[in-house]
Amino acid sequence: MSEERKQVLKVENVTMQFGGVVAVNDLNLEVNEGEIVAIIGPNGAGKTTAFNVITGVYAPTNGRVYFDGKCIVENFPHGKMKKLYKGENAGAYSHATEPTPDALTKMGMARTFQNIRLWKSMTVFDNVLIAKHLKRTSNLFSAAFRGNRKEEQAQREEVLKLLEIVGLTDVKDELATSLPYGKQRRLEIARALATQPKLLLLDEPAAGMNPQETQELTHFIGEIRDQFGVTILLIEHHMDLVMDISDRIYVLDFGKLIAQGVPAEIQSNEKVIDAYLGVVDDAENP
Amino acid sequence: MIENKNRKSAWIAFVIVLLFLALVIVLDQIIKPTDKMYMLLTVLQKGSVYALAAVSMNLLNGYTGLFSLGHAGFMLIGAYTYAIFTIPSTARDTVYQYYDAAIRISFPEIFSGALGGFGTVLGVALAVILAGLMAALLAYLIGLPVLRLKSDYLAIATLGFAEIIRAVFQWSKLGPVTNGSNLLKSFARTSTFKLNLGGSTVSLSTFVPVLIATISITVIVLIVNSTYGRAFKAIRDDEVAAEAMGINLAKHKMISFVTSSFFAGVAGATMAMVLSIAQANNFKSAMTYEILLMVVLGGIGSISGSVIGAMLFISASEWWLRGLDSGSFLGINAPGVFRNGFRLVVFSVAIMIVVLFFRKGIMGEKELPDLFRKRKKAPVKEAAE
DSSP states (O other): OTTOOOOEEEEEEEEEEEETTTEEEEEEEEETOEEEEEEEEETTTTTHHHHHHHHHOOSSSSEEEEEEEEEEEEOSSSSOHHHHHSSOOOOOOOOOOOOOOHHHHHTTTEESSSSSOOTTSSSSHHHHHHHGGGGGOOOOOHTTTTHHHHHHHHEEEEEEEEHHHHHHHHGTTTTTTGOOOHHHHHHHHHHHHHHOOOOEEESTTTTTHHHHHHHHHHHHHHHHHHHHHEEEOOOOHHHHHHHHHEEEEEEEHHHHEEEEEEEOOOOOOOOHHHHOOOHHHHHOOO | HHHOOOOOOHHHHHHHHHHHHHHHHHHHHHOOOTTTHHHHHHHHHHHHHHHHHHHHHIIIIIOOOOOOOOOOHHHHHHHHHHHTTTTOHHHHHHHTTSSSSSSOHHHHHHHHHHHTHHHHHHEEEEEEEEHHHHHHHHHHHHHHHHSOOOOOHHHHHHHHHHHHHHHTOGGGGGHHHOOSSSHHHHHSGGGGGEEEEETTTEOTTTTTHHHHHHHHHHHHHHHHHHHHHHHHHHHOOOHHHHHHOOHHHHHHHHHHHHHHHHHHHHHHHHHHHHSSSSSEEEEEOOHHHHHHHHHHOOOOOOOOHHHHHHHHHHHHHIITTGGGSSSSTEEETTTTSSSTTTTHHHHHHHHHHHHHHHHTTTTTTTOOHHHHHHHHHHHHHHHHH
């Protein structure tokens, strides 16, 4: 079914090395439009590193990332990418966007953080409103002298609508940090949605949640996909959440992709079971 | 509905500011230089200069979270630019007595030639704006390398640049422009600003600095409450999140730095106007610390706090605690103890107490209108529940 769909994200042969540690080893993955794709794996499997390469936080040692048909990250074994962009080989890489997080967000890739990063001194409403800043057309002067009143008004209305959808309207004037944990997660997702992304990246959205909150969140993520038509790539530990909502799952272990497929396949995959539960008897296995 | 409420409170603020400006004009006429209350005018003049400097520093340190200590340098640029471009041609050669003045332009003279009295005002206004622009330009150039640094490193780098600026302005090779280490004087200053209304003259010596500060602070308030102000606050609260939400860090830090320096330049120009001299030696790093102190006293991240902090600081140091230096204080006559320098001792102790017990400053992160708003809101909420 996914053949006819447009490809949103493609990760090609990405390797990320920190000195001698290979955090991600030759990772390939694809995300198609409208899908919910999950990356799972035990602790230290390289999930977050993969995420950071995609969002432009790290420059990979090798590999390419395509987003929305454009090459956003490109590197080959012969050198650190950042140097190549700025040095004499700059011309050879001109087709790749320099992947700073803000540039990627402008292209339509928004993310949430594993350890919630809301703006602490601001209200729920302001938190979402600031995410609209990148959509503005005003410069400092027109903004200061309120030449952008219409745009500002429109953005405020959009934010109110968004808060209504995610169910945070009643707390919109409260400080972001005074919310309970589950609602802070929702707010973070709402903030990411305010940038009107094509692809939403969720870094362990259910981290630190109890089973009931997790269930609510699962429902919420499905709702978002239907309402906003965004594609979602998520990293998660909670198996029930992943199995419930994902269309496809990639499993990482020690930086390597060990399995991929629909949830039912993954559940019965032996390699995955080994990775998660440990091999029954090490000595007898080759 | 929300919009209407905001507009209403904006109007109230506007009317209060107008009334305050009118009051300043009236005080300017009533109080004569020989009166004891003349100190009030001095405080208003100097206080408004420092208030503007503190608010512009707050825009950078309090709202954007960039700890910069280069303020005195940018004020120096402003003061010199203003002074150089308003010295009248008749006084130029006596001011530049050791050098051959290189810049022979006087804005008030040029414009008053064509437009009369209004031209003089226009010339002074242009010189003030140019002062801000020069400071902003230099801030841009310094910002390119310096804004890559964070927290204490940024503070040290900007502090260094401010000292370099001061040293360069005192350099004798630049004498034809800056008059070396000698002071600039005889330029358009507030004590000479008067309005002729059908025979009677209205003194504007306090009104002008207060007006410049009011306009500038209003603009800063507008910026802080705009979408850019929100972006600055986002950078202060969490840089990583701000960048992930599409805010270009380098660009927004630069905007904040340049804007802050522009108003520091304007404050410097106003200071030259009030003191009627401009000398590089006055703009030492100690001045930056004083301004920083006002910001901290008032509350980092509160504009009305910075204004209150500046006014309190100036009133205390120029007026209320004066007696500590000159023999008698609060009716106690003890020339043995209350002598030169004792004021600073008391002042330092007072500041230590404030910093120890009111760590968030006078206002914290609140603004003046917030204090009124909170009380009104509470009963409404109860009724709704």
